[in-house]
Amino acid sequence: MSEESNKSLVPHFAIGAIVIAIILAVFFWPNEPEVEPVPDVIAPTVEPITAEPVVEPEVLEPVEPEPIPEPVEAPVVIEPIPEPEPLDTSDGAVKTKLLTLTDYDAFARLIIDESLLQRFVVMTNTLADENISPSHNVLTNPEQxxxxYRQANKDWIDPASYKRYTPYVDVLDSIETDSLIELYEEYKPAIKEIxxxxxxxxxxxxxxLVEAIDILLDTPEVPVPVEVFTDSVMFKFADERLESLSGPQKQLLRTGPENMRRIKAKLREIKESFKQ
Structure with missing residues (x-):
């Protein structure tokens, strides 16, 4: 509390003396006129007029007011600021927070429970290098x-293959980008450490992360059906231009035109959020 505030708490007293004045009665003696002598007459005895004693006014000593005690300020108690709890980076905690962002059951069936943050970091770093690391996927593989199908002696991607990825895209599309970025910001220190x-x-x-997103966004749009061929080990794109794409881009192509469009739209939203 300031000194000026303390002074305002003390009342100002005007100290003076109280004087009691007593009004005295004054008696006059009259001037009598001269008169002829008269027979002896016993004059009545006249009592002399005695003036009342003058009483001096009583002067009272000024009374000093009792000092008002200074107000005692209550001690200021500063509550200690609690230490922030350490961030829980366990798989259970990370998964629980992820599942709150969208349909719980649908997402729970697709997400991997083991080393989620590590997988995310390694997968991002691998994608930025235009490669795929199947052992570090964050989501499970499609069941189908x-x-x-074969037509005119050529193999073409069956549209049913594209539908395998629709549940994954539905989950991704349902997550609010702001909520996803907020969760990322929460775990950013742990992510950077990994x-x-x-x-x-x-x-x-x-x-x-932005490099990985750009690689996927650069995946070309292609008309369907898409011709493929097999070398007895795996299917490859018959179009050499498509086959020369990076692993992540070819994987995105396999999700189908509609799914790829929705995935790119979400990736653009995420990228824009990093620019803000």
Whole structure:
């Protein structure tokens, strides 16, 4: 409390003396006129007029007011600021927060329970290098297998193969981008710590994340049906231009035109959020 505030709490007293004045009665003696002598007459005895004693006014000593005690301020108690609880980076905690962003049951069936943050970091770093690391997927593989149909002695991707990815895209599309970015910001310190263990000192995770997004956004749009062929090991794109694409881009093509359109739209939203 300031000194000026303290002074305002003390009342100002005007101290003076109280004087009691007593009004005295004054008696006059009359001037009598001269008169002839008269026979002796016993004059009545006249009592002399005695003036009342003058009483001096009583002067009272000024009374000093009792000092008002200074107000005692209550001690200011500063509550200690509680230490923030350490961020729970366990798979259970991360998965629980992810599942709150969208349909719980649908997402729970698709997400992998083991080493979620590590998988996310490694997968992002691998995508930025235009590669795929199947052992670090964040989501489970589709239950249905890749299918083709044969027509005019050529193999074409069956539209049913595209539908395998629709549940994944539905979940991704249902997540609010702002909520996803907010969750990312919460776990950013842990993510950067994991990234520092697998990257060069000058690398930045968010730059890698944007690079990975750009690679997927650069995937060309192609008309359907899409011709493929097999070399007895796996199916490849018959169009050499498509086959020369990076692994992540070819994987995105296999989700089908509609799913790829929806995935790209979400990726653009995420990328724009990093620019803000």
């Amino acid at each position: 297998s890749f299918r083709v 990234f520092a263990e697998i990257s060069s000192p000058n690398d930045d995770f968010e730059e890698k």
